[in-house]
Amino acid sequence: MKKRILLAFLFSAAIQFHCLHARELPQLKKVGSMGFLASAVPGQTAMINIQARKTTSLNGEWNVIPDPTGIGEWRQIWQEKKPLLKTDFVEYSFEGSTRLKVPGDFNSQMCELTYFEGVVWYKKEFSYSLDKNKRLFVHFGAVNYLADIYLNGEKIGSHEGGFTPFQFEITQKIKPGQNSLIVKVDNKRLKNGLPGLGYDWFNYGGITRDVNLIETGNTYIEDYSIQLRKGSQKEVSGWVKLNGADKQKRIKIKIPELKFERLVRSDSNGVAGLQFSSSFKLWSPDYPKLYKVIIEAETDTVEDEIGFRNIAVKGNKVVLNGKEIFFKGVNIHEENPGKGARAFSKEDAILLLSQAKALGCNLVRLAHYPHNEYMIGEAEKMGLMVWSELPVYQHIEFSDTAVLSKMDLMLKEMVSRDRNRCSVVICSLSNETYDGTPNRTNALARLTKVCRALDSARLITHVTNSQSYSNNSFTVWDSLYKYADIISVNEYIGWYIPWQDKPEDVTWNVAFPDKPVFISEFGGEALFGNVIGPADEAASWREEYQQQIYADQLKMFNTIPNLCGVAPWLLFDYRSLGRMHPVYQKGYNRKGLLSENGERKMAWYIMEQYYKIK
Ligand code: GCB
Numbered sequence: 001m002k003k004r005i006l007l008a009f010l011f012s013a014a015i016q017f018h019c020l021h022a023r024e025l026p027q028l029k030k031v032g033s034m035g036f037l038a039s040a041v042p043g044q045t046a047m048i049n050i051q052a053r054k055t056t057s058l059n060g061e062w063n064v065i066p067d068p069t070g071i072g073e074w075r076q077i078w079q080e081k082k083p084l085l086k087t088d089f090v091e092y093s094f095e096g097s098t099r100l101k102v103p104g105d106f107n108s109q110m111c112e113l114t115y116f117e118g119v120v121w122y123k124k125e126f127s128y129s130l131d132k133n134k135r136l137f138v139h140f141g142a143v144n145y146l147a148d149i150y151l152n153g154e155k156i157g158s159h160e161g162g163f164t165p166f167q168f169e170i171t172q173k174i175k176p177g178q179n180s181l182i183v184k185v186d187n188k189r190l191k192n193g194l195p196g197l198g199y200d201w202f203n204y205g206g207i208t209r210d211v212n213l214i215e216t217g218n219t220y221i222e223d224y225s226i227q228l229r230k231g232s233q234k235e236v237s238g239w240v241k242l243n244g245a246d247k248q249k250r251i252k253i254k255i256p257e258l259k260f261e262r263l264v265r266s267d268s269n270g271v272a273g274l275q276f277s278s279s280f281k282l283w284s285p286d287y288p289k290l291y292k293v294i295i296e297a298e299t300d301t302v303e304d305e306i307g308f309r310n311i312a313v314k315g316n317k318v319v320l321n322g323k324e325i326f327f328k329g330v331n332i333h334e335e336n337p338g339k340g341a342r343a344f345s346k347e348d349a350i351l352l353l354s355q356a357k358a359l360g361c362n363l364v365r366l367a368h369y370p371h372n373e374y375m376i377g378e379a380e381k382m383g384l385m386v387w388s389e390l391p392v393y394q395h396i397e398f399s400d401t402a403v404l405s406k407m408d409l410m411l412k413e414m415v416s417r418d419r420n421r422c423s424v425v426i427c428s429l430s431n432e433t434y435d436g437t438p439n440r441t442n443a444l445a446r447l448t449k450v451c452r453a454l455d456s457a458r459l460i461t462h463v464t465n466s467q468s469y470s471n472n473s474f475t476v477w478d479s480l481y482k483y484a485d486i487i488s489v490n491e492y493i494g495w496y497i498p499w500q501d502k503p504e505d506v507t508w509n510v511a512f513p514d515k516p517v518f519i520s521e522f523g524g525e526a527l528f529g530n531v532i533g534p535a536d537e538a539a540s541w542r543e544e545y546q547q548q549i550y551a552d553q554l555k556m557f558n559t560i561p562n563l564c565g566v567a568p569w570l571l572f573d574y575r576s577l578g579r580m581h582p583v584y585q586k587g588y589n590r591k592g593l594l595s596e597n598g599e600r601k602m603a604w605y606i607m608e609q610y611y612k613i614k
Contacts, residue, residue: 045416046139046165048223050212050373052302058124058138058181058211062102063094066112067119077121078150078182094123102211103141105204106185108341115577117203122183128174128213135216135244136174138181139167141209141344141372145193148184160406161194162187162208163334163369163391164413170213183207192403194410196395200589201333201368202575204342209372217299219244219270224295225419226253226274228308230456233321234277236308242270242297254294266297282321283307283422285362288383307380307422311459313485316562318459318516320385320425327565328611329363329387330356330593331521334371337572337596349374353382355571355594359604360611365520365567368393368431370414380423387461387520387567388414392430392447398439407447415454424458427451428520430480431463432490441480448483459485463520469493472501475509476517486564487512488520493556494549495524495538503556516564519557523569524549526603527584528595541584546591547602554610568607572596 047053065077075081075092083089100106106113106120113120130136140147144162148155151173159166187205189197222243229237240251247270253262258278266272281289290305310321317324332352336343343352353375356364364384366375369391379386390410397403411429418424429447433440444462451460466478467489474491481487487510493499510517524538526546533540536548550568557563573592579585588596593604 045223045413046167047137047214048417048420049302049304050139050141050210050214052304054215055139055212056126056128056215058126058213059102060124061099062207063097063123064100064106065092065094065097065121066106066110066116067121068116070119072119072121072184078155078184079153080180080182094121100206102207103209103344104206105144105208105342106206107202107204108339109206113205117188117205119184119186119188120206122185122207124181124211125178126181126213127176127178129176130171130174130215133218135169135171135218135220137167137169137214137216139165139212139214140207141165141211143183143185143207143209144187144203144205144342145190146184146186146188147207150182150184152180161410161413163371164410165209165417166413167214192397192400192406194396194403194406195368195391195393196397198395199368199391199393200576200578202335202577204335206342208342209344217244219246219249219297220300221295221297221302222270223416224302226293226295226304226306227420227422227457228280228310229275231310231312233282233310234279236274236276236278238274240264240266240272240274240295240297242266242272242300244270244299246299249298251298252294252296254296255291256294257291280308283309283380284320285383285385288381288423290380304420306420309422309425311425311457313459313516316514316516316564318486318564325362325564326614327363327385327518327567328361328614329365329518329520329565329567330359330361330607331365331367331567331570332356332371332375332572333367333570333574334369334375335572335574337574337592337594337598340575340596343375344372346374346378349378352571353378353384355598356384357382359571359593359608363387363425363565363567365389365428367570370410370417373417376418376421376423380421384423385425386421386423387426387428388418388424389428389431390414392433392444394432394434396430396433396437396440398433398437398443404443404446407443408450411447411451412454415451419455426459426461426486427455428461428463428488432465433462435464435466435478435480444480445483461486461488461518461520463488463490465490467491469497469500472499472505473507473509477511479511481512481515485515486518487515488518490521490569491519492522492524492569494522494552499552503552504559506556506559508560510561513561515562517560517562518564519553519560519566521567521569522549522553523591523603525584525590526601527590528573528597528599528601530584541581541590543602547606550603550606554606568593568603572598 535544
């Protein structure tokens, strides 16, 4: 919708352009020689399943220096210069500086930084004694958006992307006694970033997820994939990958509850293929069964809780473990609504997900970027399927080749982190990109292929805006849908576009009519408790108006061919700087079914009832 595009554009135009160096794109390694891998084993990214490793948390208070002009780069803040002579002075120092909590965004912790988009320097001191035969890594759950990492005055690397983990090995770089870790965080929006300049959520900057030191043996379990083979309900097809000098090892996979044990050997690349069958009790929203799985590789052991399920499209239906399923979804942003801050903890995840459960959902769409691991893990335990998404949102510079590399890398980081999380059933690779943007369709078609090669056990979708609504007929045409398993449509009839006739009489004309259709967004705004102004006018922001949109939408859903699920936009009101109506919005997008304080709006009950009978 045009109005919304304009809003996002105007908003983005106010934000500065900035250039950056993208990290080199790791190559996918083909391990075809043993013939056991249908898909590629990726090269090194951040370690997965951090909870199961030997970690030392670097969470807590960090010293910070906000740097609105970018002077810190010129002054080389990471060198922590001290005055040596009586005549010397420095104009910046971590000593005596403000301290902020990590994980956490800086905007909500310091009122001077509320709307800040720029550089903040962070510093943490730690001491660590590392045995000779051990290795040490510093692992970041996520830093939004650019991160340059310095250890003891030396740059050890950088990372781009605000929602995925990364790590650096520091075995050779830590020293006995105190070590100083400095991170330059920059959340300035980038024209060639992911997301780009314009988006309808709050740009929380900072070290927003956990930071850990991870100690491993010389050879450690770098990554593993243990999930059902595509199309099967009992056959696991996976691999384990070791990293280290001595890569050829005996690896034991155990699932004690099933009395299962399998011994495999890794090859000279450190990779062992894994194939076995078992009568698993399959994971589903009604029965979120997880098994303890132990991977022992002589010098390293990792334990995980893994569920097994099969998700597929059969004809125009989605089937979970062979049975048709209707996605009762809801959209969620990674925000603690009450605090108006980036959500990052297990408690935050439980707060958000328990409301999705209360609504009667079986799926959460984690919009519009990969959320933290607690969200995925808790959803899995609660029996919520997860839709994961890349921040390929609206204004993306597809003609810039750097953007394509960034998409590949981010996709790989997202897929790698959650590859053993059975709750993730849908990978959404883009939201509302515009089919007229040069190179957009080629770029996203190619990305879809990369995603399928990385991860064949999930459904892929793209959400697009290529639609029209006239004479009470809704047409959806995007050629991108050709590459998707599910056709996902955001439509805001009743809010951005008025109804043209009865909702129950809408007719549909969907490109690729044989595919399942998911209404991935619908809704409208309302300020909880507002009783001023006519109830039947949008401009009153009244709950009755939003409630009517929902009642009408539900009638229309009956007219949609192959409907496989719906997801209201969205669970809670959330912060977005493009939403500045001084009375009704005050910096919040008010399309929540719940206010930011958790109060239920009238539309909540309509949706709750719908999910009860669905
Ligand atoms: C959309 C976007 C979502 C927006 C929403 C809105 O289509 O996907 O991010 O926030 O519309 O509120 O207009």
